[in-house]
Amino acid sequence: MNKILLFIISILFSFNALAVTNVTFWHMEGVPHRVDRIQTLIDEFNSANPDINVTQEVQNWGEIYAKAPASVAAGTAPEILVGIPDFTPILAEMGAAQPVEDFVAELDSKYGFYQKALDQYTYNGHTWAVPLWNMALSVWYRKSDFEKAGISPPKTWSDLKKAAKTLTKDGVYGIGLPGNKQLYTDQTIYSFMVNSGAEEIYNSDGTLRFDNPETVAAYDVYKELYQYSAPDAANWTWGEAEACFASKGCAMILQFTVISTYDSQAGGDADDLGVIQIPYANGKAHRAGTVSYVNSAMIMTEDPAKMEASKKFLSYLMEPGNYGRFINMEPGLFLPITEAGSKDSTYWDDPVVVKYKSQVETMLDNSTRGSLFGFTNGNTFTSISSISAQNLLAQTLQLTLIDGKSPSDAVTEGMEIMSEAIE
């Protein structure tokens, strides 16, 4: 009798287990404290929703462009995948990323997305991902270095060149600029393009307009500034630039944030840490802007139960009270993309954000003037994925920095390479 009872209980438990909807959440925030913060939120969500089981799997940016399409082909794709705008078109084209405009509209009515955040994911008549947070490139420096040198923080390219030259001395590089064929370099060169009025890569008919005088001007000033950067900058990614700034090897760098490393490895004097918007081309103050990346979550399942569970989890993350804690997995790096999120006390009450409040406010202000190549003014074409995945902006830069071609010739050749890439 006992055995029969045990058997029935086991069967019931099995059915109960089958009723749980599993959701796998892939993201690329592999730093241990970020993983811990996400896990805390997942644990809270799973406890409150026993019928859903969310698990996180950490990937890395270096491999995700290869791994995500392969996982779709193999039928092992996650239900939710965090991505950046230029990654979404690939998965949308494969039919893996699901349109989410209704869900985004629902979140928008509750929390109020900033329009710029939605722009980067809205094309071909759909919204392809749920914006999660923003990141915008700024110039970081030490105020004391500028005071000692008797110069003001730069506003224009002329100011920037003068500052980089003045601050280059005694083993210190005036500015840390990457020359690697990598995403970081795409971002830094594009931030100069934005500030000279070359933010549009495409014409409205889908043809390229990369080869123009404004782009050449941006590549030209970058080349001039590169001589004040570290000799191994041709191999730099974000980490090397941050390390150079933290060790006082670089007087200025272009970075999304340095707050975490500055606070933990460089003394953490908040009053001495300066942050300004990227300087603009002379006479083009109205063009002032930067590169900004709205990170998002794509829903990759067509299964109705899994889709509902995924939406429920994402709604939970966007809720004030959770949202601030979510994007503060790295305080001072990820910026809110909803009006409600910008006012969330759990965002502003974080000790690091409190300490560096003025810097965070400047970052937020800079992010409102952010653009992203291939996603500007409604001129969004899915072929931008090919340009972005191959880091062709950076490759074009190497033609002038490494191969010694003139910026004009490099940009012309760069456009030919891009044309071939988007065939």
Add this chain to the structure above:
Amino acid sequence: MKKNNIEGWLFVSPLLIWISLIIIIPIYIAFELSFFNVKIIGTSGKFIGIDNYFKLIKSTKFINASINSFYWIIGNAICQTFFAFTIALTINYRFPGKKIMANWIILSFIIPTVVVVVIWKLMLSSSSGIVNSLLINLGILDNATGFFSTPNKAFVSLVLINSWRWSPFLALIILSGLNSINREIYDASKVDGANFIQQFIHITIPNLKNVLFVLGLVGTLLSFNIFDIIWLITKGGPSNATTTLPLLIYETAFTKFRISQAATLSIITSFLLLIFSLFFIKFMAPKEND
């Protein structure tokens, strides 16, 4: 069929099935893909015949990557042979601490590639690297240099890092060959007045011919296929100077999203390696009467 034959086939069948699964089927799939224009993995494409082959053989990227691969093999062969023989001949002599050294050198081969890459990138950094500091303090350099900042420097740096990693492994293989040489031959040659170089050329090298043949063949194929160190340090840069064929295949498949073209490159590369192997075996294999 004779009973012995059936038994023989039965014994080798697991291996044949395994080889079919991991080699023949993937090659067949790649070969088939090379006649289509599939872009992203998992999507379908149109049959285009041998267009991919014509297009890629003429492309400057393929030619440059082939040249880079050639220099990569030659550079590694020279450096690794030199380092491996130096290490093996040193350890072959009896001296205090010989066992510790024999164990110590294998460390570079044991530690994971990612760790090797992080260590070397830190040591070669221009802003905080120990190598630059050392060279400046010794008066060899006036200012810090970027070891990966120009095409030539990046290529040479990568060859040296890869040689540092693999030479101890080759040294151990050579050492096992050295240990099999009869010591009496060396003693006799000494009596006849042979010096170290004469012993090396006339005794050591001829007696190592089998080991060197295997190292030449396997080492070349292994060197050719090195991907991790190059990808993790330079990603093929700067300006494609360190893009070898394996990197080009990866880039074509996973950053350019041209799976069929990548498959075509793989088939061409496999064919080139097969030709090399056949020639090497035909002309370099030790003869019985050597």
